[in-house]
Amino acid sequence: MAELEVYLSGEIHTDWRREIEDAVTAAALHIAFTAPVTVHENSDDCGVAILGAEENKFWADHKGAKVNAIRTRTLIERADVVVVRFGDKYKQWNAAFDAGYAAALGKPLIVQHDPSLTHPLKEVDGAALAVAETPAQVAAILRYVMTGEL
Template sequence: MKTWTIYLSGEIHTDWREQIEAGAKAANLPVAFAAPVTHHEASDDCGVAILGAEPNKFWHDHKGAQMNAIRTRTLIEGADIVVVRFGEKYKQWNAAFDAGYAAALNKPTIIMHQDEHAHALKEVDAAALAVTKTSEEVVEILRYVINGELKGYTDQQQAAE
């Protein structure tokens, strides 16, 4: 049986990744998860911590962004499905970039956000194969896509249809 690789991109201030991972485990789905570095300071400072300090904040951020891109691009390219969550508190420009990169690679994407971001994310949503609000919905999408199982339907009901 194939193990599906799911890349979890987006906001880092809530436990949505852990919720999806726990739900997938409870559903016994054959999945492996990957994600960007979610320790905010480490992600911001990786470039200067490894390659040396930069007096200009632009170059400080640039070095970190380039290092993070090595990880992000590699993991998105290797993913079977990319899930991108847009949180309520911050504007996640990097998440929008990841969604666009995944779309350019023709990766199936699932986008997560609340209604208040629907207008701002309309182009991102239009490129996605599913738009959700909750981690539970993501798990149910994965259950259906991977196992062909729809919650609430028995095997007999599914076979009869």
């Protein structure tokens, strides 16, 4: 199978992306990963850093959200598979939006979260083709998709 492009959306406070990438590398799979900007300051300040300062925080956030949306939409649209991880520490409204956007585009969606989030994420889980609890399970799904092996 040719290279797969996988977009890794969601929480940025743990190393779950690295865990998936390391497992994929160890399995010698040809998968290219993309992700949103995971440095808070860069993501939050990109709009005003590039387009100019705003006195009102609303408009500063608005600029940043729009610039980030250019990146996010482009990478989700290019992706063959979208993985969205929900952590339990923060509300990831952006991750829910990414999952909905991917689902609307008909992208294969893998959602990953702790079982304690099953009820609040039931609609998101309903749109997913797989719901995993760990990065290792996500990596195993990707390995199966690429090789057909368990």
